[in-house]
Amino acid sequence: MCLDALLVAAAARLTAAGSPSARLDAEVLLCHVLGVDRTWLYTWGDRAAEPAVIERFETLLARREAGEPVAYLTGEREFWGLRLATEPSTLIPRPDTETLVAAALEQATAATGRLLDLGTGTGAIALAFASERPEWTVLGVDLRPEAVALARRNAARLGITNAAFCQSDWFSVLATAERFALIVSNPPYLADDDPHLARGDVRFEPVTALVAGDDGLADLNYLVRTARGHLAASGWLLLEHGAEQGAAVRQALAEAGYQEVASRRDLAGHERVTLGAWPGR
Known part of the structure; x- marks a missing residue:
């Protein structure tokens, strides 16, 4: 699965869970896992997602579905x-x-x-x-x-x-x-x-x-x-x-x-x- 497809699926899950900013949440969490910024994600979204990345992302995504704040999941906020x-x-x-x-x-x-x-x-x-x-x-x-x-x-x-x-x-x-x-x-x-x-x-x-x-x-x-x-x-x-x-x-x-x-x-x-x-x- 490429990163773009991973984000689409994640945003759909967070929307269903009631997140008011589902796509943004998904992007921030995936950037955190990858150690990149959102500009990189927009540029290289067609890259394949490695299994270790998918596993870590899935863990954070499940916690966000349960309502945990993104700022606590990533440990930072601007x-x-x-x-x-x-x-x-x-x-x-x-x-x-x-x-x-x-x-x-x-x-x-x-x-x-x-x-x-x-x-x-x-x-x-x-x-x-x-x-x-x-x-x-x-x-x-x-x-x-x-x-x-x-x-x-x-x-x-x-x-x-x-x-x-x-x-x-x-x-x-x-x-x-x-x-x-x-x-x-x-x-x-x-x-x-x-x-x-x-x-x-x-x-x-x-x-x-x-x-x-x-x-x-x-x-x-x-x-x-x-x-x-x-x-x-x-x-x-x-x-x-x-x-x-x-x-x-x-x-x-x-x-x-x-x-x-x-x-x-x-x-x-x-x-x-x-x-x-x-x-x-």
């Missing part, structure tokens, strides 16, 4: 043009979260500064920002030591030296007087009965990184209350949230004393990030 290692212990970086990176870059108008990324996971947000602002200092923190280790490996793999990572329960590791020009976070924001928890890739991701109390608003509200203690004068807090939570986050920021409160929409047009500036002391 985010902001960076290829990041992924593990089941952390959330998979998503295009929606690039909205948060873009919003942070908009506010990073000074030549230098400090950014804090809370709940950094793979380090995606911290590393994307650090790659665009090499003169800034970036700190990413996460409660899970395995996430911190993964973020550090991603930084080393990408050669990004202005981002550091450490274990912390939100702000617990920080000195009382420590201040940042920007604080960003993609915290848990799904309610425990959110139907998305039973769909797609989310079924395989760590629930502690997805679900928060108070209908998904508990962690967002906590960060609104506490981040101001670590923001520099006129510093910005930027929070990713669910598509229906923008109004609630704007209200929380305004009531807490933040100024210039606004929201940013993702590529699908949903309110995805809300930000506010803490006034000077």
Whole structure:
């Protein structure tokens, strides 16, 4: 069987299994097995598939049919043009979260500064920002030591030296007087009965990184209350949230004393990030 025929059959199987991106999934998995990029696959698709390749591909394909995320099967995901290692212990970086990176870059108008990324996971947000602002200092923190280790490996793999990572329960590791020009976070924001928890890739991701109390608003509200203690004068807090939570986050920021409160929409047009500036002391 040639590679093209193998892909056609695989895409049909994944379509039947309910994958919304069956052909792409099949191509990414086969490229992973072959150790090539998709351009090579398009050029040499008429080549015969070796038995060892078919066997490895079949194993991954069966796991994808069962719903496992492609990012966990290949161990990597592209985010902001960076290829990041992924593990089941952390959330998979998503295009929606690039909205948060873009919003942070908009506010990073000074030549230098400090950014804090809370709940950094793979380090995606911290590393994307650090790659665009090499003169800034970036700190990413996460409660899970395995996430911190993964973020550090991603930084080393990408050669990004202005981002550091450490274990912390939100702000617990920080000195009382420590201040940042920007604080960003993609915290848990799904309610425990959110139907998305039973769909797609989310079924395989760590629930502690997805679900928060108070209908998904508990962690967002906590960060609104506490981040101001670590923001520099006129510093910005930027929070990713669910598509229906923008109004609630704007209200929380305004009531807490933040100024210039606004929201940013993702590529699908949903309110995805809300930000506010803490006034000077």
